[in-house]
Amino acid sequence: MILTRMPSGVDAKKFFIKPRPATKDAIAIVNIAGPIRLSLSPKRFFDYDAEAIVKKLRNLGDRKDVKAIILRINSPGGSVAAVQEIYSEIIKLRKEKNKVVVASFGDVAASGGYYIASACDKIVANPGTLTGSIGVLLELGNVQELFKKIGVKVEIIKSGKHKDSGSMFRELTPEERKMFQELVQEAYNQFIEAIVQGRNMEKEKLLELADGRIYTGSQALSAGLVDKLGNDQTAIELAKEIAKISGEPRMISEYDPLEKMFTIFGRSEINMPLQEIINKNKMRFEYILE
Numbered sequence: 001m002i003l004t005r006m007p008s009g010v011d012a013k014k015f016f017i018k019p020r021p022a023t024k025d026a027i028a029i030v031n032i033a034g035p036i037r038l039s040l041s042p043k044r045f046f047d048y049d050a051e052a053i054v055k056k057l058r059n060l061g062d063r064k065d066v067k068a069i070i071l072r073i074n075s076p077g078g079s080v081a082a083v084q085e086i087y088s089e090i091i092k093l094r095k096e097k098n099k100v101v102v103a104s105f106g107d108v109a110a111s112g113g114y115y116i117a118s119a120c121d122k123i124v125a126n127p128g129t130l131t132g133s134i135g136v137l138l139e140l141g142n143v144q145e146l147f148k149k150i151g152v153k154v155e156i157i158k159s160g161k162h163k164d165s166g167s168m169f170r171e172l173t174p175e176e177r178k179m180f181q182e183l184v185q186e187a188y189n190q191f192i193e194a195i196v197q198g199r200n201m202e203k204e205k206l207l208e209l210a211d212g213r214i215y216t217g218s219q220a221l222s223a224g225l226v227d228k229l230g231n232d233q234t235a236i237e238l239a240k241e242i243a244k245i246s247g248e249p250r251m252i253s254e255y256d257p258l259e260k261m262f263t264i265f266g267r268s269e270i271n272m273p274l275q276e277i278i279n280k281n282k283m284r285f286e287y288i289l290e
Protein backbone atom coordinates (compact mmCIF):
# COMPACT_ATOMS: atom_id res chain seq x y z
CA MET A 1 0.00 0.00 0.00
CA ILE A 2 1.28 3.46 -0.90
CA LEU A 3 -0.03 6.53 0.93
CA THR A 4 0.32 10.05 -0.32
CA ARG A 5 -0.52 13.41 1.18
CA MET A 6 -2.94 15.58 -0.73
CA PRO A 7 -1.46 19.04 -1.43
CA SER A 8 -3.22 21.72 0.59
CA GLY A 9 -5.85 23.71 -1.24
CA VAL A 10 -6.37 21.05 -3.93
CA ASP A 11 -9.86 19.77 -4.60
CA ALA A 12 -9.74 15.98 -4.30
CA LYS A 13 -12.40 15.61 -7.00
CA LYS A 14 -10.17 17.45 -9.46
CA PHE A 15 -6.94 15.82 -8.32
CA PHE A 16 -7.63 12.47 -9.95
CA ILE A 17 -8.06 12.06 -13.70
CA LYS A 18 -11.55 10.90 -14.45
CA PRO A 19 -12.11 8.26 -17.12
CA ARG A 20 -14.28 9.21 -20.05
CA PRO A 21 -17.89 8.50 -19.16
CA ALA A 22 -19.32 5.35 -20.70
CA THR A 23 -22.34 5.66 -22.92
CA LYS A 24 -25.46 3.54 -22.62
CA ASP A 25 -24.50 1.90 -25.90
CA ALA A 26 -22.70 -1.43 -25.63
CA ILE A 27 -20.40 -3.53 -27.78
CA ALA A 28 -20.40 -7.28 -27.16
CA ILE A 29 -17.52 -9.66 -27.81
CA VAL A 30 -18.29 -13.22 -28.87
CA ASN A 31 -15.55 -15.85 -29.13
CA ILE A 32 -15.33 -18.62 -31.71
CA ALA A 33 -12.26 -20.80 -31.12
CA GLY A 34 -11.32 -24.24 -32.36
CA PRO A 35 -13.21 -26.57 -34.73
CA ILE A 36 -16.90 -25.71 -35.12
CA ARG A 37 -19.53 -28.44 -34.93
CA LEU A 38 -23.31 -28.26 -35.14
CA SER A 39 -24.17 -30.10 -31.94
CA LEU A 40 -21.77 -31.75 -29.54
CA SER A 41 -23.02 -34.59 -27.40
CA PRO A 42 -20.96 -35.46 -25.51
CA LYS A 43 -19.07 -32.17 -25.59
CA ARG A 44 -15.62 -32.39 -27.15
CA PHE A 45 -13.22 -30.17 -25.26
CA PHE A 46 -11.70 -28.21 -28.14
CA ASP A 47 -14.76 -28.00 -30.39
CA TYR A 48 -17.28 -25.15 -30.47
CA ASP A 49 -21.00 -25.85 -30.53
CA ALA A 50 -22.58 -23.79 -33.32
CA GLU A 51 -25.99 -23.95 -31.66
CA ALA A 52 -24.62 -22.27 -28.53
CA ILE A 53 -23.00 -19.54 -30.61
CA VAL A 54 -26.22 -18.93 -32.56
CA LYS A 55 -28.19 -18.72 -29.30
CA LYS A 56 -25.70 -16.21 -27.91
CA LEU A 57 -25.91 -14.06 -31.05
CA ARG A 58 -29.70 -14.23 -31.00
CA ASN A 59 -29.82 -13.05 -27.38
CA LEU A 60 -27.50 -10.14 -28.16
CA GLY A 61 -29.64 -9.27 -31.16
CA ASP A 62 -32.64 -8.80 -28.87
CA ARG A 63 -30.82 -6.35 -26.61
CA LYS A 64 -31.47 -2.70 -27.46
CA ASP A 65 -28.31 -1.51 -25.69
CA VAL A 66 -26.03 -3.68 -27.85
CA LYS A 67 -25.20 -1.66 -30.95
CA ALA A 68 -22.31 -3.76 -32.24
CA ILE A 69 -20.77 -7.21 -31.88
CA ILE A 70 -17.11 -8.15 -32.23
CA LEU A 71 -16.79 -11.72 -33.46
CA ARG A 72 -13.39 -12.86 -32.25
CA ILE A 73 -12.46 -15.79 -34.49
CA ASN A 74 -9.59 -18.16 -33.82
CA SER A 75 -10.77 -21.21 -35.74
CA PRO A 76 -9.71 -23.41 -38.67
CA GLY A 77 -13.37 -23.91 -39.60
CA GLY A 78 -15.73 -26.82 -39.12
CA SER A 79 -18.65 -28.75 -40.55
CA VAL A 80 -20.57 -27.18 -43.43
CA ALA A 81 -23.95 -27.04 -41.68
CA ALA A 82 -22.49 -25.59 -38.46
CA VAL A 83 -20.66 -22.84 -40.31
CA GLN A 84 -23.72 -21.98 -42.40
CA GLU A 85 -25.94 -21.69 -39.31
CA ILE A 86 -23.65 -19.08 -37.77
CA TYR A 87 -23.29 -17.26 -41.09
CA SER A 88 -27.09 -17.03 -41.47
CA GLU A 89 -27.51 -15.70 -37.93
CA ILE A 90 -24.96 -12.92 -38.56
CA ILE A 91 -26.84 -11.89 -41.71
CA LYS A 92 -30.06 -11.71 -39.65
CA LEU A 93 -28.33 -9.59 -37.00
CA ARG A 94 -27.28 -7.09 -39.63
CA LYS A 95 -30.42 -7.03 -41.77
CA GLU A 96 -33.22 -7.59 -39.25
CA LYS A 97 -31.76 -6.36 -35.94
CA ASN A 98 -29.67 -3.51 -37.40
CA LYS A 99 -26.55 -4.60 -35.49
CA VAL A 100 -23.01 -3.89 -36.62
CA VAL A 101 -20.86 -7.03 -36.68
CA VAL A 102 -17.08 -6.86 -37.07
CA ALA A 103 -14.84 -9.94 -37.25
CA SER A 104 -11.48 -9.87 -35.48
CA PHE A 105 -9.07 -12.64 -36.51
CA GLY A 106 -6.65 -14.31 -34.10
CA ASP A 107 -3.94 -16.80 -35.05
CA VAL A 108 -6.15 -18.70 -37.50
CA ALA A 109 -9.42 -17.80 -39.22
CA ALA A 110 -9.45 -20.10 -42.20
CA SER A 111 -11.94 -21.99 -44.35
CA GLY A 112 -15.18 -22.11 -42.31
CA GLY A 113 -13.75 -19.45 -39.99
CA TYR A 114 -13.46 -17.15 -42.99
CA TYR A 115 -16.90 -18.23 -44.28
CA ILE A 116 -18.43 -16.96 -41.03
CA ALA A 117 -16.46 -13.71 -41.14
CA SER A 118 -17.62 -12.96 -44.68
CA ALA A 119 -21.10 -12.30 -43.27
CA CYS A 120 -19.77 -9.44 -41.10
CA ASP A 121 -19.75 -5.73 -41.93
CA LYS A 122 -15.95 -5.62 -41.77
CA ILE A 123 -13.03 -7.97 -41.13
CA VAL A 124 -9.89 -7.08 -39.14
CA ALA A 125 -6.87 -9.40 -39.19
CA ASN A 126 -3.43 -9.39 -37.66
CA PRO A 127 -0.63 -9.23 -40.26
CA GLY A 128 0.41 -12.77 -39.36
CA THR A 129 -3.07 -14.29 -39.14
CA LEU A 130 -3.51 -17.43 -41.24
CA THR A 131 -6.70 -17.15 -43.26
CA GLY A 132 -8.16 -18.13 -46.61
CA SER A 133 -8.19 -21.90 -47.29
CA ILE A 134 -11.44 -21.33 -49.17
CA GLY A 135 -12.68 -24.75 -50.15
CA VAL A 136 -14.34 -27.99 -49.07
CA LEU A 137 -12.79 -31.14 -47.67
CA LEU A 138 -14.27 -34.65 -47.58
CA GLU A 139 -12.08 -37.37 -46.10
CA LEU A 140 -13.01 -41.04 -46.49
CA GLY A 141 -10.93 -43.63 -44.68
CA ASN A 142 -10.30 -47.13 -46.03
CA VAL A 143 -9.29 -49.95 -43.66
CA GLN A 144 -9.97 -52.78 -46.10
CA GLU A 145 -6.34 -53.92 -46.43
CA LEU A 146 -5.71 -53.59 -42.70
CA PHE A 147 -8.72 -55.76 -41.87
CA LYS A 148 -7.53 -58.38 -44.36
CA LYS A 149 -4.16 -58.57 -42.60
CA ILE A 150 -5.67 -59.04 -39.15
CA GLY A 151 -8.34 -61.46 -40.34
CA VAL A 152 -11.42 -59.28 -39.88
CA LYS A 153 -14.25 -59.60 -42.38
CA VAL A 154 -17.16 -57.16 -42.52
CA GLU A 155 -20.52 -58.19 -43.98
CA ILE A 156 -22.68 -55.35 -45.33
CA ILE A 157 -26.41 -55.73 -45.92
CA LYS A 158 -27.99 -52.73 -47.61
CA SER A 159 -31.27 -51.57 -49.13
CA GLY A 160 -29.77 -49.84 -52.18
CA LYS A 161 -26.52 -49.83 -54.10
CA HIS A 162 -25.42 -46.45 -52.74
CA LYS A 163 -26.41 -47.01 -49.11
CA ASP A 164 -22.84 -47.87 -48.08
CA SER A 165 -21.15 -45.32 -50.34
CA GLY A 166 -18.10 -43.96 -48.54
CA SER A 167 -17.80 -47.00 -46.30
CA MET A 168 -14.35 -47.43 -44.77
CA PHE A 169 -14.54 -51.16 -45.47
CA ARG A 170 -14.19 -50.97 -49.27
CA GLU A 171 -12.88 -48.76 -52.06
CA LEU A 172 -15.04 -46.23 -53.87
CA THR A 173 -16.39 -47.16 -57.27
CA PRO A 174 -15.80 -44.67 -60.14
CA GLU A 175 -19.50 -43.80 -60.00
CA GLU A 176 -19.32 -43.08 -56.26
CA ARG A 177 -16.17 -41.01 -56.65
CA LYS A 178 -17.95 -38.86 -59.25
CA MET A 179 -20.99 -38.56 -56.97
CA PHE A 180 -18.92 -37.38 -54.00
CA GLN A 181 -16.97 -34.94 -56.16
CA GLU A 182 -20.27 -33.39 -57.27
CA LEU A 183 -21.34 -33.02 -53.63
CA VAL A 184 -18.04 -31.36 -52.74
CA GLN A 185 -18.38 -29.03 -55.72
CA GLU A 186 -21.90 -28.06 -54.64
CA ALA A 187 -20.70 -27.22 -51.12
CA TYR A 188 -17.82 -25.23 -52.66
CA ASN A 189 -20.27 -23.27 -54.84
CA GLN A 190 -22.27 -22.41 -51.71
CA PHE A 191 -19.06 -21.18 -50.06
CA ILE A 192 -18.28 -18.95 -53.05
CA GLU A 193 -21.79 -17.50 -53.21
CA ALA A 194 -21.75 -16.76 -49.48
CA ILE A 195 -18.53 -14.74 -49.80
CA VAL A 196 -19.73 -12.96 -52.95
CA GLN A 197 -22.90 -11.86 -51.14
CA GLY A 198 -21.32 -11.13 -47.77
CA ARG A 199 -18.25 -9.29 -49.09
CA ASN A 200 -19.77 -7.84 -52.28
CA MET A 201 -16.86 -9.31 -54.23
CA GLU A 202 -16.74 -10.03 -57.92
CA LYS A 203 -17.11 -13.76 -58.42
CA GLU A 204 -14.39 -13.96 -61.06
CA LYS A 205 -11.88 -12.27 -58.76
CA LEU A 206 -12.83 -14.52 -55.84
CA LEU A 207 -12.46 -17.71 -57.87
CA GLU A 208 -8.85 -16.77 -58.58
CA LEU A 209 -8.23 -16.66 -54.82
CA ALA A 210 -10.43 -19.58 -53.73
CA ASP A 211 -8.28 -22.57 -54.62
CA GLY A 212 -7.70 -23.69 -51.04
CA ARG A 213 -4.48 -21.75 -50.50
CA ILE A 214 -3.66 -20.08 -47.19
CA TYR A 215 -2.99 -16.33 -46.88
CA THR A 216 -1.40 -14.23 -44.18
CA GLY A 217 -3.41 -11.29 -42.91
CA SER A 218 -1.26 -8.92 -44.97
CA GLN A 219 -1.75 -10.98 -48.13
CA ALA A 220 -5.49 -11.19 -47.45
CA LEU A 221 -5.67 -7.40 -47.18
CA SER A 222 -3.96 -6.99 -50.54
CA ALA A 223 -6.33 -9.56 -52.06
CA GLY A 224 -9.42 -7.82 -50.65
CA LEU A 225 -10.36 -10.69 -48.34
CA VAL A 226 -10.08 -8.52 -45.20
CA ASP A 227 -10.63 -4.80 -44.65
CA LYS A 228 -8.00 -3.73 -42.15
CA LEU A 229 -4.92 -4.91 -40.26
CA GLY A 230 -5.01 -4.66 -36.49
CA ASN A 231 -6.16 -6.30 -33.29
CA ASP A 232 -9.31 -6.47 -31.17
CA GLN A 233 -9.04 -2.78 -30.26
CA THR A 234 -8.88 -1.92 -33.95
CA ALA A 235 -12.07 -3.92 -34.46
CA ILE A 236 -13.76 -2.13 -31.56
CA GLU A 237 -12.86 1.30 -32.92
CA LEU A 238 -14.12 0.27 -36.35
CA ALA A 239 -17.39 -1.01 -34.86
CA LYS A 240 -17.83 2.27 -32.94
CA GLU A 241 -17.37 4.22 -36.15
CA ILE A 242 -19.84 2.15 -38.18
CA ALA A 243 -22.43 2.05 -35.37
CA LYS A 244 -21.93 5.79 -34.75
CA ILE A 245 -21.26 5.33 -31.04
CA SER A 246 -19.98 8.49 -29.38
CA GLY A 247 -17.96 8.26 -26.19
CA GLU A 248 -16.74 5.04 -24.64
CA PRO A 249 -19.15 2.12 -25.11
CA ARG A 250 -19.80 -0.42 -22.39
CA MET A 251 -18.02 -3.66 -23.23
CA ILE A 252 -19.86 -6.93 -22.78
CA SER A 253 -17.32 -9.71 -22.81
CA GLU A 254 -16.98 -13.28 -21.67
CA TYR A 255 -14.07 -15.15 -20.20
CA ASP A 256 -13.57 -18.16 -22.38
CA PRO A 257 -10.87 -20.61 -21.26
CA LEU A 258 -11.46 -22.71 -24.38
CA GLU A 259 -9.97 -20.02 -26.60
CA LYS A 260 -6.82 -19.82 -24.52
CA MET A 261 -6.49 -23.60 -24.38
CA PHE A 262 -6.97 -23.88 -28.14
CA THR A 263 -4.29 -21.28 -28.76
CA ILE A 264 -1.76 -22.88 -26.41
CA PHE A 265 -2.28 -26.58 -27.00
CA GLY A 266 -4.15 -26.98 -30.26
CA ARG A 267 -5.94 -30.31 -30.54
CA SER A 268 -4.17 -33.62 -30.07
CA GLU A 269 -5.80 -36.79 -31.32
CA ILE A 270 -3.24 -39.17 -29.80
CA ASN A 271 -5.32 -39.76 -26.69
CA MET A 272 -8.74 -39.75 -28.37
CA PRO A 273 -10.95 -42.70 -27.29
CA LEU A 274 -11.46 -45.41 -29.92
CA GLN A 275 -15.15 -44.53 -30.38
CA GLU A 276 -14.24 -40.91 -31.10
CA ILE A 277 -11.69 -42.01 -33.69
CA ILE A 278 -14.39 -44.11 -35.37
CA ASN A 279 -16.84 -41.20 -35.21
CA LYS A 280 -14.23 -38.91 -36.75
CA ASN A 281 -13.96 -41.24 -39.74
CA LYS A 282 -17.67 -40.97 -40.46
CA MET A 283 -18.48 -39.04 -43.59
CA ARG A 284 -18.68 -35.28 -43.00
CA PHE A 285 -18.30 -32.35 -45.37
CA GLU A 286 -16.13 -29.67 -43.85
CA TYR A 287 -14.98 -26.12 -44.47
CA ILE A 288 -11.77 -26.64 -42.53
CA LEU A 289 -8.03 -26.01 -42.64
CA GLU A 290 -6.13 -29.28 -42.28
